Amino acid sequence: MHALTAFMNGVTRLNNFIGRWVAWLVAVMFVLLLLEVGFRYLLNAPTVWTNELTQMLFGVYAILSGGYILAHRGHVNVDLLYSHFGRRTQAGLDIVTSIVFFIFTLALLYFGIDMAQESIGNLETTYSAWNPPIWPIKATIPLGAGLLVLQGLVKLLQDIAIAFNLSYYNPDAGQSAGDPL
Amino acid sequence: PAVAQESFTWKVQSHWPGSSSSYEDSLVRLKNILEERTDGRLKLTLYESGALFKPQETFNAVSRGILEMGTISPAYAQDKISLAGIASGLPFAFRNVWEAAYFHQNLGFEQMLRDEAAEHGVYWATDKVYPTEMVVKNPINSWEDFTRLKIRSSGTLQKFLTEAGAAASYIPGGELYTALDSGVVDGAHWGAAQGASSMGLYEVAKYHVQPGLNIAGTDAIIVSQKALDKLPEDMQLIVKQALDEQFWVRTNEYLYKERITLAKAIAEDGVQINTLPDDVQERLVKTAQSMWDEEGKRSENAQKALDMLKSYLTDLGYL
Amino acid sequence: MSIEILTLLFFGSLLFFLILGLPLAFVLGGVSVVFLYFTWGFDSFYMVASQIWGTMGSFTLVAIPLFVFMAMILERTGVANDLYRMMYMWWGGVRGGLAIGTLFICAIFAAMCGISGAAVVAMGTIALPSMLERGYDKNMALGCINTGGGWGILIPPSILMILYALITGVSVGQMFAAGVLPGILLMVLTIAYIIIRCYFQPHLAPALPIEERASWPEKFRALRAVILPILIVVMVLGSIIGGLTTPTEAAAVGVLGSLISALVYRKFSWALINDAAIRTFKLTGMIMWILFAAHAFSAAYQSMGAQQLIEGFVQMIPGGPWGIILSMMLITFLLAMVLDPVGIMLITLPVFMPIVESLGFDPIWFGILFVINMEIGYMTPPFGFNLFYLKGVVPPSITMKDIYMSIIPFVIVEIIGLALIMIFPQIATYLPELFF
Numbered sequence: 001m002h003a004l005t006a007f008m009n010g011v012t013r014l015n016n017f018i019g020r021w022v023a024w025l026v027a028v029m030f031v032l033l034l035l036e037v038g039f040r041y042l043l044n045a046p047t048v049w050t051n052e053l054t055q056m057l058f059g060v061y062a063i064l065s066g067g068y069i070l071a072h073r074g075h076v077n078v079d080l081l082y083s084h085f086g087r088r089t090q091a092g093l094d095i096v097t098s099i100v101f102f103i104f105t106l107a108l109l110y111f112g113i114d115m116a117q118e119s120i121g122n123l124e125t126t127y128s129a130w131n132p133p134i135w136p137i138k139a140t141i142p143l144g145a146g147l148l149v150l151q152g153l154v155k156l157l158q159d160i161a162i163a164f165n166l167s168y169y170n171p172d173a174g175q176s177a178g179d180p181l
Numbered sequence: 182p183a184v185a186q187e188s189f190t191w192k193v194q195s196h197w198p199g200s201s202s203s204y205e206d207s208l209v210r211l212k213n214i215l216e217e218r219t220d221g222r223l224k225l226t227l228y229e230s231g232a233l234f235k236p237q238e239t240f241n242a243v244s245r246g247i248l249e250m251g252t253i254s255p256a257y258a259q260d261k262i263s264l265a266g267i268a269s270g271l272p273f274a275f276r277n278v279w280e281a282a283y284f285h286q287n288l289g290f291e292q293m294l295r296d297e298a299a300e301h302g303v304y305w306a307t308d309k310v311y312p313t314e315m316v317v318k319n320p321i322n323s324w325e326d327f328t329r330l331k332i333r334s335s336g337t338l339q340k341f342l343t344e345a346g347a348a349a350s351y352i353p354g355g356e357l358y359t360a361l362d363s364g365v366v367d368g369a370h371w372g373a374a375q376g377a378s379s380m381g382l383y384e385v386a387k388y389h390v391q392p393g394l395n396i397a398g399t400d401a402i403i404v405s406q407k408a409l410d411k412l413p414e415d416m417q418l419i420v421k422q423a424l425d426e427q428f429w430v431r432t433n434e435y436l437y438k439e440r441i442t443l444a445k446a447i448a449e450d451g452v453q454i455n456t457l458p459d460d461v462q463e464r465l466v467k468t469a470q471s472m473w474d475e476e477g478k479r480s481e482n483a484q485k486a487l488d489m490l491k492s493y494l495t496d497l498g499y500l
Numbered sequence: 501m502s503i504e505i506l507t508l509l510f511f512g513s514l515l516f517f518l519i520l521g522l523p524l525a526f527v528l529g530g531v532s533v534v535f536l537y538f539t540w541g542f543d544s545f546y547m548v549a550s551q552i553w554g555t556m557g558s559f560t561l562v563a564i565p566l567f568v569f570m571a572m573i574l575e576r577t578g579v580a581n582d583l584y585r586m587m588y589m590w591w592g593g594v595r596g597g598l599a600i601g602t603l604f605i606c607a608i609f610a611a612m613c614g615i616s617g618a619a620v621v622a623m624g625t626i627a628l629p630s631m632l633e634r635g636y637d638k639n640m641a642l643g644c645i646n647t648g649g650g651w652g653i654l655i656p657p658s659i660l661m662i663l664y665a666l667i668t669g670v671s672v673g674q675m676f677a678a679g680v681l682p683g684i685l686l687m688v689l690t691i692a693y694i695i696i697r698c699y700f701q702p703h704l705a706p707a708l709p710i711e712e713r714a715s716w717p718e719k720f721r722a723l724r725a726v727i728l729p730i731l732i733v734v735m736v737l738g739s740i741i742g743g744l745t746t747p748t749e750a751a752a753v754g755v756l757g758s759l760i761s762a763l764v765y766r767k768f769s770w771a772l773i774n775d776a777a778i779r780t781f782k783l784t785g786m787i788m789w790i791l792f793a794a795h796a797f798s799a800a801y802q803s804m805g806a807q808q809l810i811e812g813f814v815q816m817i818p819g820g821p822w823g824i825i826l827s828m829m830l831i832t833f834l835l836a837m838v839l840d841p842v843g844i845m846l847i848t849l850p851v852f853m854p855i856v857e858s859l860g861f862d863p864i865w866f867g868i869l870f871v872i873n874m875e876i877g878y879m880t881p882p883f884g885f886n887l888f889y890l891k892g893v894v895p896p897s898i899t900m901k902d903i904y905m906s907i908i909p910f911v912i913v914e915i916i917g918l919a920l921i922m923i924f925p926q927i928a929t930y931l932p933e934l935f936f
């Protein structure tokens with residue numbers, strides 16, 4: 001049981017760590033876009049790289065958010081019926097529906113790896129005027145999917161603990177949840 | 182005979198939106214011809230740009246055999262096809278569309294492309310060759326006018342325009358109209374006349390610049406070899422012949438429609454043709470030629486194609 | 501299996517898992533994968549990854565985190581609160597005054613931004629707490645933010661209109677011009693609804709008691725609060741109209757404005773920026789994961805033959821030209837409940853447009869009707885981006901059910917607006933005919 005708890009806390013800490021840093025990319029995107037406006041308008045010399053880099057960072061920003069947001073219960077659901085159930089029933093339902101979650105995220109992980117491998121194999125670049133390597137960005141798809149799968153496992157373990165009153169996870173201690181969104 | 186009666190339905194992902202004239206003229210035409218010649222044994226289901234796969238992903242999907250057929254710009258397959266850079270057009274190489282057509286079909290460039298694509302399980306057929314031309318808000322009457330320009334561009338041409346001294350930046354298609362209208366950029370290229378017209382660019386930019394930035398096989402039809410092999414031999418032949426015909430029919434028809442569209446824009450939108458002054462053209466050609474060699478470095482095959490192109494252009498008296 | 505049965509099963513399973521409380525992004529993604537497996541085979545899952553990759557590369561979406569970031573900074577600096585205090589001083593005597601003010605700000609947002617959603621987040625963060633604090637009814641506050649937030653795609657600039665123009669071949673400029681009057685019409689109708697409703701039911705949006713109303717000197721002093729917001733609006737709108745930036749880049753100018761406000765208010769600190777960045781990340785990421793899955797979902801639906809289904813429907817429609825137009829509106833309304841606008845456009849427009857044109861209707865006018873339908877779709881359950889944005893920023897005491905319920909009267913108002921534009925096409929066609 002100790003190993004389970006350690007695993008759960010480790011994954012959540014990992015997602016929290018990554019999320020806190022990736023969140024700052026919004027500031028980077030802001031600076032890049034302003035730079036481009038400045039270069040183009042003040043110096044009449046638009047760059048070939050700012051918009052493309054912004055777009056790439058945005059992709060990373062979005063795809064890496066999945067696990068962090070799951071750790072903070074930030075993925076929106078429809079609570080019409082769900083909110084009327086008790087905590088144990090909710091946990092039970094979540095265990096059942098987690099099948100759909102894992103079907104999606106594992107398919108994404110599998111084909112994300114496939115896609116990234118191909119890209120890394122070719123050292124793929126964007127072939128734009130700037131032509132930067134694109135493979136590191138593609139590689140974030142399996143990374144983001146993997147982080148989400150891991151956090152989904154944590155959530156599943158938590159739900160099992162709640163549904164069956166197991167001791168390895170105490171929902172009231174807040175050990176694995178973040179602050180609410 | 183039992184096998185011959187078997188029927189096939191192919192998913193075809195287009196890189197053209199439905200309003201693009203090529204969607205109807207190229208894809209629907211092909212669909213009708215194939216259905217007719219196979220007596221309905223081969224049906225195509227067409228999907229507009231982005232419906233199943235984004236243009237940049239279509240080659241991969243066809244290569245994996247997930248899609249049976251698709252259309253792309255060679256630029257979207259540059260990581261797989263080392264000739265794609267030359268196929269999507271070296272700036273200021275050809276001066277007439279027939280020259281590009283001859284290069285593809287009679288000098289063997291099309292076969293070279295087909296051989297490279299075959300390594301990825303793809304049968305390549307260029308849909309047509311045609312020019313890419315700019316529209317600008319203010320006429321270019323001098324080199325200074327050109328270097329003052331802020332142009333919306335993409336890919337190799339963006340690099341070319343930047344090296345030539347203009348300020349080229351990439352703006353996504355969805356924001357192009359607004360950007361041109363408000364003056365974020367003063368010029369753009371989106372195909373030539375038909376492309377500019379379909380994006381509404383003549384509403385906000387009244388000068389159509391000639392000559393074109395390049396003339397090239399910018400649209401290609403790709404077929405999954407796996408899907409092709411599943412067809413009985415007579416149908417395989419029908420598909421290949423239809424694709425060969427397509428190139429000539431479409432290249433000619435496209436030229437015709439370009440002229441019609443431009444004439445209409447001149448008559449109805451008050452568009453004027455802005456022919457680049459000779460000195461501007463000369464300087465652009467110079468920049469262009471220094472860039473061609475870059476494309477040759479992609480692969481042995483690309484170098485071979487480039488050498489072939491240069492000797493052809495020499496024969497034509499351009500080099 | 502026929503596309504009719506597939507459609508029922510596909511959307512049936514979507515609703516089933518939604519009701520069971522699985523987050524939307526995972527329902528959309530999981531259901532797509534399962535159906536793709538049975539209709540197209542294992543390899544087609546590649547399409548899901550590929551759609552996600554395509555969405556990651558969509559430059560115009562970059563405006564979302566930036567506008568959200570701007571709203572989060574404005575909220576934390578107190579600029580937003582001062583703005584609402586000012587509004588309450590001036591409009592306090594009018595029932596529903598804050599809701600009307602919120603709608604105005606939504607319209608300004610719509611003119612700054614080509615996408616929907618930014619205004620919902622901004623107003624959900626800023627206006628909602630202000631209205632609730634002052635005793636406004638939950639449904640009134642939520643509904644007006646939901647509806648106003650959707651105007652971003654009707655009032656130019658609009659990414660959706662550009663997409664419509666691309667798919668149908670109409671002029672972008674004409675579409676933009678056509679959106680202006682319908683946008684104003686919807687605003688007037690919504691304001692009229694609020695005034696009338698609050699006249700009869702004052703408790704929904706109470707006016708300040710007379711003895712608490714501010715004096716004129718106080719009112720004018722409070723006006724200082726609008727200087728910074730107006731400065732930001734001028735910066736953003738000015739940079740778009742003046743040809744300085746594209747609408748996406750203008751979002752960065754908005755962030756710059758909010759940072760200046762933070763400095764002026766002496767609230768600037770790294771802690772504040774960090775906090776705003778984290779909240780922006782959670783909200784944008786949540787929406788992006790829904791978008792990832794939604795794009796996979798509509799691609800899966802299209803691969804199953806959605807377009808043939810619509811073709812079949814359209815052939816069965818009785819009732820002459822107007823019957824056809826009304827049925828098309830109904831089809832888009834129903835699809836907009838469960839699909840994202842881009843998917844709906846790709847599925848329906850290729851079928852609709854030839855018919856609309858052959859019946860002699862103006863495609864610009866039809867485009868406006870279509871865009872308003874998409875706007876309604878943003879707030880109709882179960883799938884609507886405005887709903888999710890709002891859920892992402894509201895306090896936990898407000899449930900999805902509250903948000904769902906709040907939109908009913910506002911959807912009816914929008915449908916009335918839609919009907920008026922159908923009956924009086926000039927509302928849409930007057931400006932484009934004047935300018936082009």
Ligand code: NA
Binds near residue numbers: 609615651654657
């Ligand atoms: Na707008």
Ligand code: NA
Binds near residue numbers: 837876877881
């Ligand atoms: Na909806």
